[in-house]
Amino acid sequence: MPETDQPQDAVAHLDGADAAVIDRPGFDRRAFLRRTALTGVGVGSVSTLLAACGSSASSSGSGGSDSVFGSHPSYKFVFVNHVTTNPFFTPTQYGAADASNLLGCSYQWTGSESSNVNQMVNAISSAVTAKADGIAVALIDLHAFNAPVEAAIKAGIPVVAYNADAPGNARLSYIGQDLKKAGEKMGERIVSDVGSGDVALFIATPGSANLQPRIEGAEKAVKASGKPITLHTVATGAAVPGELSTIDAYWVGHKSTKGMYAVDGGSTESLAKVMQKYSLGGKVKAGGFDLTEQTQNLVKAGDLEFTIDQQPYLQGFLPVLQLFMYKVSGTLSGIYEADTGLKFLDKESITPYVNSKSRYEGTSTAAKVVSA
Amino acid sequence: MASVAGGSAAETPPAAPRDPGHTPRVPLQRAVFERVISLREGSIIVVTIVTAIYFSANTSSFFTGANFETLLPYFAPFAILAAGEVFVMILGEIDLSIGAMYLFAPILFHKLYADVGLGLVPGVIVTLLLVTLVGALNGFFVAVVGINSFVATLAMLFTFEGLALIISHGTPVATPGAQVPLDTFGKVFGGGIYSELIWAVAIVVILQVVLTFTRWGLYTVAIGSNKLGAAEAGVKVKAVMIRNYMLCALTAGLVGIFEAVRSATVQPDPAGANEILFLAVAAGVIGGTLLTGGSGTIVGALIGALFLGILKDGLILQGVNANYLLFYTGLAVIVAMTANVYVSRARRGHSGSG
Numbered sequence: 001m002p003e004t005d006q007p008q009d010a011v012a013h014l015d016g017a018d019a020a021v022i023d024r025p026g027f028d029r030r031a032f033l034r035r036t037a038l039t040g041v042g043v044g045s046v047s048t049l050l051a052a053c054g055s056s057a058s059s060s061g062s063g064g065s066d067s068v069f070g071s072h073p074s075y076k077f078v079f080v081n082h083v084t085t086n087p088f089f090t091p092t093q094y095g096a097a098d099a100s101n102l103l104g105c106s107y108q109w110t111g112s113e114s115s116n117v118n119q120m121v122n123a124i125s126s127a128v129t130a131k132a133d134g135i136a137v138a139l140i141d142l143h144a145f146n147a148p149v150e151a152a153i154k155a156g157i158p159v160v161a162y163n164a165d166a167p168g169n170a171r172l173s174y175i176g177q178d179l180k181k182a183g184e185k186m187g188e189r190i191v192s193d194v195g196s197g198d199v200a201l202f203i204a205t206p207g208s209a210n211l212q213p214r215i216e217g218a219e220k221a222v223k224a225s226g227k228p229i230t231l232h233t234v235a236t237g238a239a240v241p242g243e244l245s246t247i248d249a250y251w252v253g254h255k256s257t258k259g260m261y262a263v264d265g266g267s268t269e270s271l272a273k274v275m276q277k278y279s280l281g282g283k284v285k286a287g288g289f290d291l292t293e294q295t296q297n298l299v300k301a302g303d304l305e306f307t308i309d310q311q312p313y314l315q316g317f318l319p320v321l322q323l324f325m326y327k328v329s330g331t332l333s334g335i336y337e338a339d340t341g342l343k344f345l346d347k348e349s350i351t352p353y354v355n356s357k358s359r360y361e362g363t364s365t366a367a368k369v370v371s372a
Numbered sequence: 373m374a375s376v377a378g379g380s381a382a383e384t385p386p387a388a389p390r391d392p393g394h395t396p397r398v399p400l401q402r403a404v405f406e407r408v409i410s411l412r413e414g415s416i417i418v419v420t421i422v423t424a425i426y427f428s429a430n431t432s433s434f435f436t437g438a439n440f441e442t443l444l445p446y447f448a449p450f451a452i453l454a455a456g457e458v459f460v461m462i463l464g465e466i467d468l469s470i471g472a473m474y475l476f477a478p479i480l481f482h483k484l485y486a487d488v489g490l491g492l493v494p495g496v497i498v499t500l501l502l503v504t505l506v507g508a509l510n511g512f513f514v515a516v517v518g519i520n521s522f523v524a525t526l527a528m529l530f531t532f533e534g535l536a537l538i539i540s541h542g543t544p545v546a547t548p549g550a551q552v553p554l555d556t557f558g559k560v561f562g563g564g565i566y567s568e569l570i571w572a573v574a575i576v577v578i579l580q581v582v583l584t585f586t587r588w589g590l591y592t593v594a595i596g597s598n599k600l601g602a603a604e605a606g607v608k609v610k611a612v613m614i615r616n617y618m619l620c621a622l623t624a625g626l627v628g629i630f631e632a633v634r635s636a637t638v639q640p641d642p643a644g645a646n647e648i649l650f651l652a653v654a655a656g657v658i659g660g661t662l663l664t665g666g667s668g669t670i671v672g673a674l675i676g677a678l679f680l681g682i683l684k685d686g687l688i689l690q691g692v693n694a695n696y697l698l699f700y701t702g703l704a705v706i707v708a709m710t711a712n713v714y715v716s717r718a719r720r721g722h723s724g725s726g
Contacts, residue, residue, distance in 0.1 A: 116644030
């Protein structure tokens with residue numbers, strides 16, 4: 001495709017063309033394309049898409065699609081998730097849905113509701129049996145998915161990882177945050193903010209491959225600094241009410257703690273609530289990951305100094321895009337390691353998140369251009 | 373495989389002499405159908421077959437050899453869990469702690485293998501012995517102390533899920549003996565494609581025989597029907613109850629190890645285990661075992677598990693998303709169970725007329 005790296009160019013191009021009709025109710029493709037472009041992420045790939053769609057006047061119904069990529073079947077991609085009903089992944093599902101609509105594909109969201117690895121393995125087997133065109137899986141375990149992923153690839157089904165990665169797995173690419181680097185950045189922040197003393201690190205499920213690397217990264221950064229900081233890793237459990245009472249109890253029992261940090265969305269929200277309850281903002285250093293609505297509000301209120309965004313929307317959008325490109329290019333293109341980022345949000349920079357409701361945060365179902 | 377417990381033992385004999393008289397007048401298919409639904413498991417068999425036909429007709433990949441293999445882990449582990457649970461349910465009790473045994477056994481196995489230095493097979497044996505002891509403890513609290521079984525086993529569920537988290541430090545580890553390529557140990561204990569199926573069928577057959585033809589089975593049904601009467605008739609009620617709880621814990625521990633070997637990982641997260649527990653109890657009830665006790669079938673539990681497995685696999689093959697999966701599963705179970713009730717009524721009417 002032409003090297004129209006400017007999203008605006010692509011939008012102009014699109015505006016000149018007849019907008020294709022996507023026969024799904026409530027889907028405004030033009031608005032979708034525009035806001036996708038304006039997010040300015042993955043600029044290269046997105047603008048390629050825009051140009052592609054702009055020059056296509058065909059509909060993308062269920063019976064295959066005749067786009068700039070040529071006539072292609074309506075590919076079906078399966079997302080295997082560890083907590084299918086967890087609100088963190090609501091934007092991920094919107095991302096997958098939007099990319100599927102854009103490209104004339106469909107997606108299925110399945111797996112386990114409760115981090116049950118056996119159920120996830122079963123879901124991969126079902127996807128292979130159903131002859132899915134591609135699989136995206138959150139590799140939350142270091143061992144469980146090696147054989148199933150190899151089996152899928154052997155059956156000719158491309159597999160990418162999203163949200164969590166396992167070293168040594170045969171997946172074609174990983175789409176998500178570089179978890180260890182995220183932990184290191186947090187560790188550097190701990191070093192500069194706290195300096196010395198006891199620091200608690202809260203983690204929902206220690207050892208899970210989507211969280212543990214952040215702890216390891218933080219430990220590495222603190223160790224490298226040589227500062228007299230003692231890290232205490234505290235397991236909080238996977239359910240928010242339990243996390244809240246664990247963190248509350250930890251603070252009550254360890255009031256000399258200089259800093260408290262969390263490495264998962266649930267623990268971060270709970271940590272923020274504890275900070276608010278005891279009015280610790282400014283007295284104890286604190287920060288975490290992800291953007292639940294509560295976390296956003298409490299960062300805005302100053303109870304939590306920062307939270308780190310990893311763009312869950314893109315973790316649904318990009319797997320569909322990569323798998324689609326891989327299919328239409330006959331395996332020549334599409335696959336790349338995609339770091340969905342590591343964005344520190346503080347009291348000021350979180351404002352646009354607090355003030356908006358969007359599919360990117362999972363707080364709105366409506367497709368619309370978000371005004372900053 | 374005919375009938376099992378107390379009541380049905382009386383049902384079958386009258387049906388037998390009646391059949392010859394009917395054969396000339398009733399068409400063959402109808403006779404076969406009536407014969408099938410006159411079984412205790414008959415109605416759930418019909419419902420399961422209808423479900424399978426539905427998915428075969430609507431999903432091209434359902435009725436394939438590949439899906440047969442895919443389907444196995446959707447039901448085989450639950451069939452084993454439910455087989456043990458049925459023995460407790462026939463007593464009129466429940467064992468919720470199977471969720472904890474399922475979670476705890478592989479963690480214990482890993483501990484024994486990695487830290488104590490036992491071999492793979494001795495590790496499994498010691499694990500199962502210890503888990504069975506926990507089952508005895510369940511039985512002790514219910515039968516001897518007299519705590520309500522729901523509460524007693526719920527407490528044990530929490531205790532041993534907690535203990536599982538404590539001794540594993542909440543960290544998943546690789547299952548011993550499950551590294552690829554699988555050796556004989558891995559293939560036998562859950563890793564082989566047909567391993568869990570073979571275990572499930574073997575366990576179901578053995579336990580069905582125990583339930584139907586042995587004194588142990590007879591006593592179990594007698595206690596569930598009338599505990600006091602059984603005691604007065606000389607049945608050692610407490611011993612039988614404790615034994616059944618031990619059996620239930622043993623099957624749950626075995627499944628825990630199979631599933632850990634199959635996925636090559638030992639997971640300490642209790643959330644997944646709690647879901648397993650409810651599916652196992654559901655498989656037993658759907659299969660025709662009464663929660664109130666006094667009647668039950670192991671083969672039915674296998675078919676109940678098969679029904680739930682077909683439902684889930686079929687819905688996933690059809691492309692149903694997670695949020696809808698629960699919804700459809702719920703609706704399907706209600707529809708199937710409604711059908712089950714009506715088929716059972718037909719069955720009772722049928723055998724009642726004989």
